[in-house]
Amino acid sequence: MAREFKDISPNASAGEKVTNWFENRFPTAFDAYKVHMSEYYAPKNFNFWYIFGALATLVLVIQIVTGIFLVMHYKPDAALAFGSVEYIMRDVPWGWLIRYMHSTGASAFFVVVYLHMFRGLIYGSYRKPRELVWLFGCAIFLCLMAEAFMGYLLPWGQMSYWGAQVIVNLFAAVPLVGPDLALLIRGDFVVGDATLNRFFAFHVIAVPLVLLGLVAAHLLALHDVGSNNPDGVEIKAPNAPRDANGHPLDGIPFHPYYTVHDIFMVSVFLMVFTAIVFFAPEFGGYFLEYNNFIPADPLKTPAHIAPVWYFTPFYSMLRAITSEMMYALIACVIGAAAFGVVKAKLPNIFKGAIVGAAVVVSAAMLSIDAKFWGVVVMGGAVVILFFLPWLDNSPVKSIRYRPDWHKYLYGIFVINFVVLAYLGVQPPSPIGERVSQVGTLFYFGFFLLMPWWSTVGESKPVPPRVTFVAH
């Protein structure tokens, strides 16, 4: 559909003429600028929590740019990889800086994304009509985990090697097809050169392409439905107040208002980021583990192996599933089924189905190794996030208008997550095992019981417009 060619006055300035020349030939770019920047109305009451989306985009750019430069010197070969990373660190001019930016960027990505997800959690940003925004976001989180995991193999240090060995063996726990699946992922009978090469391909091209596509979908879907805000009030609802031009009174254009806002916070973020890059790039062994400065040795596992900090909450849940824990899980399944049969208002045929499913699941739990269920729990801990929009039945979106005890519950959820993360870094111990088992039950209970607890208690009245004090 061709649009009308716009003529401009011959007296117009050179700048206006150039703009007009481009606008006539590429109007899409000009429309996109309006839709996503100058006329994208975002709620005016954004607070501190709304910075992390922009920061995640910044870190993505840092990772892509530093990654491209690292690939110019890195060698994806089991015999050369470790040496080539040391070569980047010692012999390539400024190579150490690029590498530390990339390794710190990986941890920064997870810091920013965890905070971004927490924001969504407390303000109900996943609720209707933003379910797809949340789903794309969860898919981005999965891609990031894949990126981080496969990237960590590339330096071919002891942690790279044994970390990959453990995670690939997770897939071997799947009944029947597991061992063949693990073989297909490794491309050899143990983690080796073939594994390194394919992880390199996934890390530098396959996953980043998917990631960029998902980021585009996340942003486009967000701009279609509009941003949520700390009050959970829809500023673009049909009955929301608007000015004479039809723009929401509670919204301000993303550019220049939030771009300036973001640039300020980007500077603050970069101060912290560069401080870490220059003064503590290993961050006490949390960002780059000490064992990874030892070349991979397939014959010897380091005395203590743990994943990088951002995987440890999920790793703790994996370790929590022992054959003893299986009895607790079976009790949970039977309890849930009994509750469903007694309480739910369902036809008898569905109740029969619930009982049947509980029996099948319990039998499977007894007959298949705890190891497989550990993998299921670890995967389930991430997958359950996808279902959040349909688990939350609270009448209000934002934590601000929920019953006060919800705040404490979210507080406990965060503490529980941090405790699980801490335990995942520690060597296995009997007390740690018990605590992580309780923590795992709480984590899943939080989500699986959410349809019930989110309706309990009296929510406060939601104001018709966002709370905002001009400053």
Place this chain on the structure above:
Amino acid sequence: MSETLVDSKKIDSSKRTWLIASGCAGAVGGVATAIPFVSTFQPSERAKAAGAAVEVDIAGLKPGEKVTVEWRGKPVWIVRRTPEQVAALAGKDAALADPKSERKPDELTPEYARNEARSIKPEFFVAVGICSHLGCSPSDKFQTGAQPSLPDDWAGGFLCPCHGSTFDMAGRVFKNKPAPDNLEVPPHMFLSDSKLLIGEDKKA
């Protein structure tokens, strides 16, 4: 659009049938094309060919010592157990998940090692040093008695540093640990009293 390009009364149904049929054929072709791509993930012919048997000289191995050799890229341990360590293997069946090596015997325990010591000669224990949980290599904990991460009545064995699975001196996994199976005993045979061949046994 103001005018429709398709007159619903004049649909050529045979043309439509052929369009659907060729579309399906194309989809089958597209899926079939995925097969060679997925197949490249399999171990290459070179990777399959590697894995010859390894000969080990155990003449210098003293009681209580262990050597590790590489076979098919995996660590294989040869432990020369002391008489006390062999004696400690007995009578612990209740604490072990699979004391008689009955789980997956074809994969984990060759016939000649299906005994309490899981070995041909009780003195020499040969095992692949890869934990049956997630593939870490357990560490030696030959010292007996209480120590961190181990029970107080520890009689010697192996501890996996990754998830805390414990194994006795015959590579048998203790109950209620993440690892489901005993350590794998690879095919092996004695060429002489001091020469061990890992990767082949008398059947071959």
